[in-house]
Amino acid sequence: xxxxxxxxxxxxxxxxxxxxxxxxxxxxxxxxxxxxxxxxxxxxxxxxxxxxxxxxxxxxxxxxxxxxxxxxxxxxxxxxxxxxxxxxxxxxxxxxxxxxxxxxxxxxxxxxxx
Amino acid sequence: xxxxxxxxxxxxxxxxxxxxxxxxxxxxxxxxxxxxxxxxxxxxxxxxxxxxxxxxxxxxxxxxxxxxxxxxxxxxxxxxxxxxxxxxxxxxxxxxxxxxxxxxxxxxxxxxxxxxxxxxxxxxxxxxxxxxxxxxxxxxxxxxxxxxxxxxxxxxxxxxxxx
Numbered sequence: 001x002x003x004x005x006x007x008x009x010x011x012x013x014x015x016x017x018x019x020x021x022x023x024x025x026x027x028x029x030x031x032x033x034x035x036x037x038x039x040x041x042x043x044x045x046x047x048x049x050x051x052x053x054x055x056x057x058x059x060x061x062x063x064x065x066x067x068x069x070x071x072x073x074x075x076x077x078x079x080x081x082x083x084x085x086x087x088x089x090x091x092x093x094x095x096x097x098x099x100x101x102x103x104x105x106x107x108x109x110x111x112x113x114x
Numbered sequence: 115x116x117x118x119x120x121x122x123x124x125x126x127x128x129x130x131x132x133x134x135x136x137x138x139x140x141x142x143x144x145x146x147x148x149x150x151x152x153x154x155x156x157x158x159x160x161x162x163x164x165x166x167x168x169x170x171x172x173x174x175x176x177x178x179x180x181x182x183x184x185x186x187x188x189x190x191x192x193x194x195x196x197x198x199x200x201x202x203x204x205x206x207x208x209x210x211x212x213x214x215x216x217x218x219x220x221x222x223x224x225x226x227x228x229x230x231x232x233x234x235x236x237x238x239x240x241x242x243x244x245x246x247x248x249x250x251x252x253x254x255x256x257x258x259x260x261x262x263x264x265x266x267x268x269x270x271x272x273x274x275x276x277x
Contacts, residue, residue, distance in 0.1 A: 021185055022156030055160070055178075057185045058250055062243035069241055086178040093253050094246060095235050 003031050009110040011045040013081075017052040020060030028060070032067045036074065044076025045113045049106070051082035061090055068099065077101075081109050147206040151196035151221065159188045159206070163217075166208055170215055172273060179254035180215065180271050186247040187219040187267050195221030195265060214256075214272040225263030 001018030012035055020028055036044055048064065064080075071078045079101040083091065091097055103109035147162065149155045163184045167177040188204065196202035202222045209216040232239055234246045252258045255269040 019160070021160065022189055023153040024156070055181065055185075057182060057189065058244070058246040059189060061246065065241055066243040069243075086182065089175075089178065090182070090250070093250065095240060099240070 001027055003028060005031065005035070008047075008106075009113070011047050011110050011113045013047045013049055013106075013110075015049045015052070019054050020056040020063070022057065022059060025057075025060045025063050029063045029066070032063065033070075036067070036070050036076075039074065039076065042075035044071045044074050044078070046071060046076070046078045047081050047103075047106075047109050047113075048078065049081045050084075050087055053087055056087050056090055058090075061094060061096075064100075065096070077113065079103060079109055079112065081106055142212065143210045145208040145210070147208070149204050149206070150200040151192045151202045151204050152198055152200045153189060153192050155192070156185060156188060159184060162208070166210060166215065170210060170273065172215075172271070176271065176274065180217075183251045183254040183258075183269055183271075184217055184219075186251050187217070187269065190247050190267075191219050191221035191223075194226070195223035197223070213275075214270055217269045218266065219269075220262070220266045223265060225265045228260055228264065 001016065001020065001024045003017070004015040006013050006015070014028075014031065014035075016028065018024065032046070035046060046067070048067075068078050081103050083100075083102050091100065101112065103112070145162075145166070147158075149158060160181065163181050164177070167180050172180060188206070191204040192198055196204060204222075205218075205220045207216075207218040207220075209218075228248070231248050232245055234240070234242070234249045239245060248258075251267070251269060255271050257270045259268045260266065261268065
């Protein structure tokens with residue numbers, strides 16, 4: 001799994017490419033945890049771009065959920081971009097549709113953080 | 115029929131050949147796989163089950179469901195069954211039938227009680243970061259049964275044309 005981190009409009013965007021399954025999920029966890037730890041309270045604005053995520057299991061979903069709760073505790077916000085296919089099915093099955101803010105357009109997603 | 119050769123060393127990449135897996139649709143075929151219990155080897159399971167569902171002609175949605183269920187079962191066996199002890203083995207059996215796929219996963223742990231697993235859809239559990247594996251297996255497959263005190267999981271998915 002490759003993860004590219006960039007800043008756009010004050011939002012940290014993580015472009016994730018690959019599978020968020022098994023031990024491969026740890027790379028994502030480490031990067032998210034690093035971003036959350038280094039941010040001041042209330043300043044965490046994170047967008048996970050899932051456009052090139054080919055598969056995700058419950059371990060991967062658990063990492064996204066943990067990121068969501070950690071960011072919430074810090075007063076920040078996390079959102080998902082380009083969630084589709086099997087990833088969307090996983091979120092629906094897990095009844096987490098109403099938990100995550102999801103966007104199909106990056107500009108709209110960035111704007112939502114302003 | 116293509117050959118799938120598996121070993122216990124870490125350099126399994128070069129020893130896996132499932133790309134040319136071809137199965138006659140008229141008979142049942144069984145593929146056995148034995149892996150060290152490390153989540154590092156999930157990619158092996160992912161590759162094999164992807165080839166099998168493609169070969170059997172499952173549609174995209176069913177293929178994704180089977181793939182997820184098998185990965186969840188593998189992670190459970192590696193992590194919870196065998197505590198990621200790579201000296202312990204996890205055995206996989208894929209039975210490619212004409213009308214259904216059966217996947218059996220067996221670990222060397224002490225097993226578990228299905229009834230003791232919390233419901234991940236309970237509102238108090240929704241934001242927990244773990245505990246969804248069994249639920250996803252049972253949601254994605256047509257049937258999931260547990261034997262050997264929970265050390266053996268048997269999952270079945272029928273092809274749409276067979277339902």
